[in-house]
Amino acid sequence: MFNFPKAKLGDVNAITIASTDLEKSLKFYQQLGFTELYRADFPFPWIQISDGALLIMLRQGKNPYIALTYYVNDIDNVVADLERSRISPKSMPTPDKMIQRFLISTDEGHNITLVTYVDGFVQPTGATMLTMQTQDFFKPDKYTNKTCGMFGEFALPVINLDSSISFWEKLGYKSLSKKSSPYPWAILSDGLGIVGLHQTNNFSVPTITFFASDMKDKIANLKSKGLNDFAESGDSNIVLTTPEQQRINLFKLGM
DSSP states (O other), X not given: OOOOOOOSSOSEEEEEEEESOHHHHHXXXXXXXXXXXXXXXXXXXXXXXXXSSOEEEEEEOSSOOXXXXXXXXXXXXHHHHHHHTTOOOEEEOOSOTTOOEEEEEOTTOOEEEEEEOOTTOOOXXXXXXXXXXXXXXXXXXXXXXXXXXXXXXXXXXXXXXXXXHHHHHHTTOEEEEEEOSXXXXXXXXXXXXXXXXXXXXXXXXXXXXXXXXXXXXHHHHHHHTTOOOEEESTTSOEEEEOTTSOEEEEEESOO
């Protein structure tokens, strides 16, 4: 097990995804083992969903958008602390004066947002690939998400791995593993979020990634239920295109 740091950015972590059709998006993620937690129309229509380990905020939006989001109790102090580390979050407009929103952009243009904490939002407690016991990796009955497997990482393509690691360390993340093959990559976490930094041209957009030892069977099951918008890599790995034009990897664990 890893020794995780205390999260510096906030109290609850989610992935925010803009959707032109919230009900269509909800049905898609329900296919993948997610359930609805909350919904509201203020300050804009949104639905919060989870698979027990990963939290996703679906919000109404016309243009494709994805961000790593933190809900923060003491947002002013968090922003001030980041500014002392020479990171300048940009204040974003919001229709509700009680809610503050700030945007942090990486060199590659990846989005990290800070949002005033909303009562009722809770960090999922289900095991991710980082918090599961290693001996359970090959026991699918232990997976929190029985449909997709273990949430592994929010994978981000980066220009320079070492520079990116330094940036994320200023955000309170810790490098948990770093490899040079098949290209430079690393897994980092702040105890809430899990990001994979990949110095590669193999993919070009942020991608939610799941791993499972029985992924071949999971993929076959999803196909039998009508899943059809994906690209295959062998018979045990696929990259899904979501209704919001985002990407989800379903990868087999091990050889």
